[in-house]
Structures are given as structure tokens and as C-alpha cells.
Amino acid sequence: MKTACPVAKAETARPDAEAAFATFIRRLVQDAATLRAIDSGEVDAIIDPVSGRAILLPEAREALCRGAAPTNQMLATLPREEYQRLLAGLEPVTLAFGDVLHEPGEMIRHIYFPNEGLLVSLLTLVENSMALEIGLVGSEGMVGLPVAQGIGTSSVRAVAQGTGTALRMESSHFREALETCPALQRALHRYTHALIAQIAQTAACNHFHQVEARLARWLLTASDRLQSDLLRFTHEGLADLLGVRRVGITVAASALQQQRLIQYSRGNITILDREGLKASACECYQKIKDIFDRA
Numbered sequence: 001m002k003t004a005c006p007v008a009k010a011e012t013a014r015p016d017a018e019a020a021f022a023t024f025i026r027r028l029v030q031d032a033a034t035l036r037a038i039d040s041g042e043v044d045a046i047i048d049p050v051s052g053r054a055i056l057l058p059e060a061r062e063a064l065c066r067g068a069a070p071t072n073q074m075l076a077t078l079p080r081e082e083y084q085r086l087l088a089g090l091e092p093v094t095l096a097f098g099d100v101l102h103e104p105g106e107m108i109r110h111i112y113f114p115n116e117g118l119l120v121s122l123l124t125l126v127e128n129s130m131a132l133e134i135g136l137v138g139s140e141g142m143v144g145l146p147v148a149q150g151i152g153t154s155s156v157r158a159v160a161q162g163t164g165t166a167l168r169m170e171s172s173h174f175r176e177a178l179e180t181c182p183a184l185q186r187a188l189h190r191y192t193h194a195l196i197a198q199i200a201q202t203a204a205c206n207h208f209h210q211v212e213a214r215l216a217r218w219l220l221t222a223s224d225r226l227q228s229d230l231l232r233f234t235h236e237g238l239a240d241l242l243g244v245r246r247v248g249i250t251v252a253a254s255a256l257q258q259q260r261l262i263q264y265s266r267g268n269i270t271i272l273d274r275e276g277l278k279a280s281a282c283e284c285y286q287k288i289k290d291i292f293d294r295a
Contacts, residue, residue, distance in 0.1 A: 070115070077183070134203065145188070220285050
């Protein structure tokens with residue numbers, strides 16, 4: 001998805017507000033080049049500088065409602081007939097860094113299918129304060145998987161890692177749709193197997209492997225999910241996700257940068273040598289990747 005920078009904070013939540021929203025955007029966007037890009041359809045969303053959200057423009061929302069091919073890989077594998085049946089219950093939403101989708105012990109009210117460019121961390125909590133990432137969801141999967149197994153509450157905290165879009169569906173509607181979508185059932189079975197394997201491998205990785213190898217593994221996995229070599233994560237944020245001290249991430253990142261495998265500056269991390277980074281990562285990266293590729 002292409003985005004244009006930034007305008008003042010705005011949201012649209014109802015179809016009857018789309019026209020007013022379009023007028024609002026054109027009034028605030030002063031740059032002629034950006035207006036031309038919007039008019040030509042080159043821009044699908046704008047970035048709200050206040051919240052950091054990516055806000056879909058009306059044309060992009062309309063295209064989604066007309067059944068444009070989804071960028072979520074799970075939905076993209078469905079036969080067109082099944083996807084069309086799901087469309088009535090799907091709505092596009094924008095998420096910002098730190099948005100919490102589910103909390104442990106709380107009812108799962110919505111299912112989320114991340115689009116390309118969005119990552120969601122699945123975190124397990126210790127003593128209600130410390131959190132450790134046990135799973136990472138991108139456009140290959142969905143958030144709210146317990147609902148597919150008939151479980152209404154979440155056992156993890158699901159948090160957006162960055163700004164992006166997703167397709168959201170009410171859990172009750174998802175349960176009903178699942179009964180009439182055999183292809184979705186099969187996709188969920190495969191994804192469930194892959195996600196459980198990822199969680200198990202991540203648990204072993206966190207216990208047995210050194211920080212540098214774990215960081216390389218995480219960067220490669222995030223890059224695969226985002227389909228980009230540019231990642232926007234701070235050392236502090238990575239330390240929280242990997243359950244290590246910030247200084248440990250700083251040392252590990254410095255070592256990877258000295259080997260010219262990555263380059264980082266002010267929260268921007270660029271993978272320079274993917275094959276070299278794979279060599280520095282622990283075996284867990286390839287094991288997890290192979291499982292998802294087969295799924």
C-alpha cells in the first residue's frame with residue numbers, strides 16, 4: 001500500500017461520511033504533487049502524524065468493498081465464492097504502534113487479518129507486568145485464533161508493532177462464517193499447526209540461544225512477514241520483545257552492524273546482507289520458516 005504524508009488527524013467510520021472525509025483531505029493537503037497522486041489513485045492511505053495511523057482513503061475502502069484481492073495471504077488462498085461470503089462481515093481498520101487487540105483473560109470480540117506491512121506480537125505476561133513475545137503474526141495469518149477452536153477468551157496480549165491496516169470481523173460473525181467455509185477451515189488448521197510450532201520453537205530459542213543469534217532470527221522473521229528489508233524498531237522495543245536487557249540488544253546490534261549485515265539509526269534497521277544474517281541467526285529461523293512455507 002502506498003501512503004502519502006501527513007495531514008491532521010482524521011478518521012472515517014461510516015459510509016455516509018466518506019464524501020465529507022474526501023473533501024476534508026483535499027482541504028488539508030496543500031502539496032500539489034500529493035493531490036495529483038491522490039487523484040490518480042497512486043496513494044491508498046495517508047499517515048496521521050498525531051496517532052501514527054495509516055488511514056485508508058475512500059477509493060481504497062470502496063475497492064475493498066467491491067472485493068479487491070486481499071493482501072492477507074490466508075484470505076487470498078480462499079476460493080472467490082468463499083471470500084465473497086466473508087466480505088459482508090469484514091471491515092478495514094487502521095492500527096497504530098502499541099494498539100492492543102486482545103488481553104489475557106478477556107473476551108475476543110474481533111478477529112484480525114493483517115494486511116501486508118503490519119506485524120502483531122503475541123505476548124505472554126508474567127506477574128501482570130513483564131511480557132515476552134512468543135509469536136509473531138503478519139499477513140500470513142490471523143489474530144484471534146482461539147475463536148476458531150471454540151474458545152472465547154484470549155490467553156495472550158496481542159499488540160500491533162507499527163502502523164498498518166487489517167481486515168476485522170466480529171467473533172460471532174466469524175464463528176458463523178467458519179461453518180460455511182470449508183477452505184477457510186482447512187487454512188486455519190494449517191495455520192494453527194504452524195503457529196503452535198513457532199511458539200514452541202521460540203520458547204526453546206529464548207532459553208538456549210545467545211542474544212545476537214536470537215536478534216538475527218527475529219529480524220529475519222519480521223522482514224519475511226513485512227516483505228521488506230527496512231524495519232522500524234527501537235533497541236528498547238526489541239529488548240522488551242526478546243526478554244533481554246536493552247544493553248544486550250545494543251551489543252548484539254552493534255556486532256551485526258560491524259559485520260555489515262545490518263545498518264541501524266534512530267529506530268530504523270536495514271538488512272544489508274540477508275544470507276550473512278541467516279548465517280548469524282540460530283537454526284530456529286529456518287525451522288520456523290520451513291514450517292510456515294509448508295503450511
